[in-house]
Amino acid sequence: MIHAEGLSFTYATQSEPALSGIGLRVSAGEAVGIIGCDGSGKSTLLQVLAGLAPRLVKGSRQGSLCIAGLDPAKAETAARMRTVGLVFSDPASQLTGVCPTVEEEIAWSLGNIGESRQAMHRKAEDLIGRLHLEHIRFRTPHTLSSGQQQLVAIASVLILKPKVLLFDEPATRLDAASRRAVADLAKQLAREGHTVLWSSSSLEDVDGFSRWIYLERGQILYDGAPRHVGGQAWPAPWTRLAQAAKEAGKWPGPMPLREADAAEELRKMSAAARQLSP
Amino acid sequence: MRRKSAAFLRLDAAAWALLPFAVALNVVMGLTASPLPVHLDSLGTCLAAALAGPWAGMIAGAVGNAISALQNPIWLRYFPVAVLIGALVGLLTRCRMMSSAFLAGIAGVLVGIGSACIAAPITAWSGGASGGGTDFIIAAFRQAGYSRMAACFAESLLVDPADKMVSCIAVYFLLAIMPAKMRAAFPNGQLLQKIRLVRMPFISGSSQHESHGERHEVAAGCQKIGLYVPGSSFWHRATPGTKLLLLLCSAISLFFLPGWARIGSAQHLGWYPLPYYPALLSGLFALALCIGVGAELGRLLLATALPLSVAIIAINGIWGYGDTINWNGLSWSISSACQASTIAMGLTLVAESAGLLLLTTSVGDICAYLEHLGLSPRLTYTIQAAMNLIPSMQRRAAEIREAQSARALPAGRGFIRGLRTFLPTLIPLLMSAIADAHEKALTLEARGFAACPSRTRWSTPKVPAYDSSLQLLIALVFLFLAVTAHS
Numbered sequence: 001m002i003h004a005e006g007l008s009f010t011y012a013t014q015s016e017p018a019l020s021g022i023g024l025r026v027s028a029g030e031a032v033g034i035i036g037c038d039g040s041g042k043s044t045l046l047q048v049l050a051g052l053a054p055r056l057v058k059g060s061r062q063g064s065l066c067i068a069g070l071d072p073a074k075a076e077t078a079a080r081m082r083t084v085g086l087v088f089s090d091p092a093s094q095l096t097g098v099c100p101t102v103e104e105e106i107a108w109s110l111g112n113i114g115e116s117r118q119a120m121h122r123k124a125e126d127l128i129g130r131l132h133l134e135h136i137r138f139r140t141p142h143t144l145s146s147g148q149q150q151l152v153a154i155a156s157v158l159i160l161k162p163k164v165l166l167f168d169e170p171a172t173r174l175d176a177a178s179r180r181a182v183a184d185l186a187k188q189l190a191r192e193g194h195t196v197l198w199s200s201s202s203l204e205d206v207d208g209f210s211r212w213i214y215l216e217r218g219q220i221l222y223d224g225a226p227r228h229v230g231g232q233a234w235p236a237p238w239t240r241l242a243q244a245a246k247e248a249g250k251w252p253g254p255m256p257l258r259e260a261d262a263a264e265e266l267r268k269m270s271a272a273a274r275q276l277s278p
Numbered sequence: 279m280r281r282k283s284a285a286f287l288r289l290d291a292a293a294w295a296l297l298p299f300a301v302a303l304n305v306v307m308g309l310t311a312s313p314l315p316v317h318l319d320s321l322g323t324c325l326a327a328a329l330a331g332p333w334a335g336m337i338a339g340a341v342g343n344a345i346s347a348l349q350n351p352i353w354l355r356y357f358p359v360a361v362l363i364g365a366l367v368g369l370l371t372r373c374r375m376m377s378s379a380f381l382a383g384i385a386g387v388l389v390g391i392g393s394a395c396i397a398a399p400i401t402a403w404s405g406g407a408s409g410g411g412t413d414f415i416i417a418a419f420r421q422a423g424y425s426r427m428a429a430c431f432a433e434s435l436l437v438d439p440a441d442k443m444v445s446c447i448a449v450y451f452l453l454a455i456m457p458a459k460m461r462a463a464f465p466n467g468q469l470l471q472k473i474r475l476v477r478m479p480f481i482s483g484s485s486q487h488e489s490h491g492e493r494h495e496v497a498a499g500c501q502k503i504g505l506y507v508p509g510s511s512f513w514h515r516a517t518p519g520t521k522l523l524l525l526l527c528s529a530i531s532l533f534f535l536p537g538w539a540r541i542g543s544a545q546h547l548g549w550y551p552l553p554y555y556p557a558l559l560s561g562l563f564a565l566a567l568c569i570g571v572g573a574e575l576g577r578l579l580l581a582t583a584l585p586l587s588v589a590i591i592a593i594n595g596i597w598g599y600g601d602t603i604n605w606n607g608l609s610w611s612i613s614s615a616c617q618a619s620t621i622a623m624g625l626t627l628v629a630e631s632a633g634l635l636l637l638t639t640s641v642g643d644i645c646a647y648l649e650h651l652g653l654s655p656r657l658t659y660t661i662q663a664a665m666n667l668i669p670s671m672q673r674r675a676a677e678i679r680e681a682q683s684a685r686a687l688p689a690g691r692g693f694i695r696g697l698r699t700f701l702p703t704l705i706p707l708l709m710s711a712i713a714d715a716h717e718k719a720l721t722l723e724a725r726g727f728a729a730c731p732s733r734t735r736w737s738t739p740k741v742p743a744y745d746s747s748l749q750l751l752i753a754l755v756f757l758f759l760a761v762t763a764h765s
Binding site: 011012013014047050052055056057058077078081085086088090093094096097098099100103104107108109110111112113114115116117120121142156157 | 291292298462468642662718733
């Protein structure tokens with residue numbers, strides 16, 4: 001579905017490339033987590049994949065990129081939007097701010113590419129039912145909570161049925177419950193056949209994704225199974241603690257990638273220690 | 279064959295995303311009391327023109343003026359001035375006039391002189407008063423013996439260059455401190471790359487001594503923008519087109535409807551009021567009462583048309599020509615006062631018609647109707663997005679002032695002291711607006727905003743059965759008045 005070879009991007013105002021020599025192959029229906037620190041190139045990569053750079057974000061792109069048979073930087077807007085959809089971190093900025101209801105907000109992109117009014121109504125109706133947004137259907141988008149706004153923003157991208165869905169740190173401004181809801185939706189979309197790329201600076205957000213990519217200074221350093229990337233490339237504090245304990249022979253279980261796994265293992269160890277003590 | 283779109287529609291998503299923020303900035307600055315002796319209500323226009331070129335500046339000026347007219351419909355007469363300011367700043371930016379503070383100041387003075395050349399004839403033609411505090415300056419020039427046109431020119435040349443100079447300098451400082459990556463995102467980004475980064479000594483923190491000074495008061499609640507009062511009367515349900523027709527007829531009537539008749543011999547000249555304007559004004563007010571917006575229309579006229587009318591009649595009556603009478607210790611020119619009152623009544627009629635439109639139609643409905651008539655959806659997006667941004671920008675301005683106040687920002691009178699107080703508030707507001715515009719540009723592009731010049735709307739405007747009859751009635755009434763007035 002996504003095939004990038006030697007992909008680099010340099011901003012017009014900078015001499016150093018923000019992305020350098022990216023090679024990426026992602027199959028249809030795959031859910032990939034892109035992790036890295038701030039400034040590692042996650043957002044730039046997603047903007048290049050979405051065709052926004054260098055179309056709107058000024059700069060030069062080298063290398064080849066093919067998503068479902070087209071290069072998003074050269075494709076016509078409608079074709080690009082039907083191939084790649086991008087969800088941003090701030091849901092409020094993704095909403096138009098001019099639509100009086102959620103259903104109109106969701107269908108706004110369809111109007112831009114000249115779909116008929118009947119098609120807009122029908123598709124919005126279907127999507128609202130599918131994502132269970134009936135209870136907020138007639139509400140004004142900017143009066144919703146951040147989590148609800150992010151769901152509306154995702155719906156506004158999904159209405160075009162893009163083959164590839166890119167999430168640029170969509171959980172950054174959400175509370176824990178909303179984070180879970182949005183992440184669950186992304187995983188469900190991957191199961192339904194969409195290719196999902198989700199960027200985050202937190203391992204917790206990409207928990208459950210089949211593949212993780214670790215970016216640093218615009219380059220892919222690790223690409224593979226979560227255990228490999230999470231354990232070696234970018235261990236969380238609890239993973240590092242477990243590694244140190246294992247080296248001292250005091251960590252019997254597997255390396256925990258999530259905080260909850262580490263806590264569970266510590267609970268087990270504590271219970272075992274209580275049983276052994278006289 | 280693909281239709282070629284108008285030049286202004288070929289702006290990219292970055293420019294269109296910037297425009298609502300620029301317009302909101304214009305309106306917020308117009309509504310905010312500044313410690314400087316200038317309004318800065320064209321700051322957003324200057325910013326849009328500098329970052330995105332003359333077309334963007336012209337659109338920001340036009341839309342900003344239209345939205346300001348929602349508060350005071352009489353401001354709409356300065357529409358050409360707002361557009362000209364955007365065009366001039368955009369063109370001067372192309373001539374590298376935004377590359378240093380000094381050049382930006384000169385650019386501001388040039389823009390001020392240009393805008394004064396358009397604003398002064400408009401003020402002079404519409405009665406010789408603006409309805410604001412600057413009318414005292416016009417009165418002073420009239421007292422000094424200047425004609426109506428000369429007094430308006432002198433006032434505009436005194437006020438406008440200073441106002442535009444401060445706006446252009448503020449925009450220059452913003453461009454100078456803006457990250458190059460952010461600047462490059464806008465159409466003029468390459469042009470502004472060589473702008474010299476400067477240290478701003480007069481806003482770089484406050485000394486211990488100054489921290490004991492007065493503090494800013496945090497702005498009170500945000501002001502409501504727009505006059506719309508929801509309702510279900512026949513006038514509420516009429517299309518915006520019908521209400522716009524009434525406004526158009528009222529504006530045209532300024533050119534043909536007499537207010538007074540001159541009767542008598544050379545020795546005993548007399549001026550007698552004619553019933554046209556009083557009949558129309560009271561008729562429209564009766565309509566407002568019937569549809570439940572009488573109180574709101576009354577308040578609007580008291581706040582906008584009354585001060586302007588008083589200023590027009592006073593300035594022209596006291597410093598007019600022809601027969602005079604003594605009243606309240608002042609010598610009043612009868613013929614000039616009569617002519618001025620005709621202009622005042624005409625402007626009041628326009629304000630009343632505009633009020634009947636704005637009080638009974640939401641901005642969304644007006645935009646939907648204009649888009650239905652063929653106005654670009656990008657322009658209607660700019661209007662609606664700016665309207666929605668204004669309250670949040672007012673809140674943000676209040677938060678910044680509060681934060682600066684907590685940091686013991688100095689306050690006080692005087693131009694330089696005013697600048698020291700004002701720029702630390704203004705620059706974060708401008709920077710956050712630009713950052714938001716940058717992010718909005720990406721999201722608009724991702725959602726296909728720039729895909730095609732026309733757009734499918736979610737719904738079509740509802741047209742009641744009586745709408746065309748109402749339009750015919752309005753046209754016939756004004757036609758009848760025109761015929762009888764000149765027969």
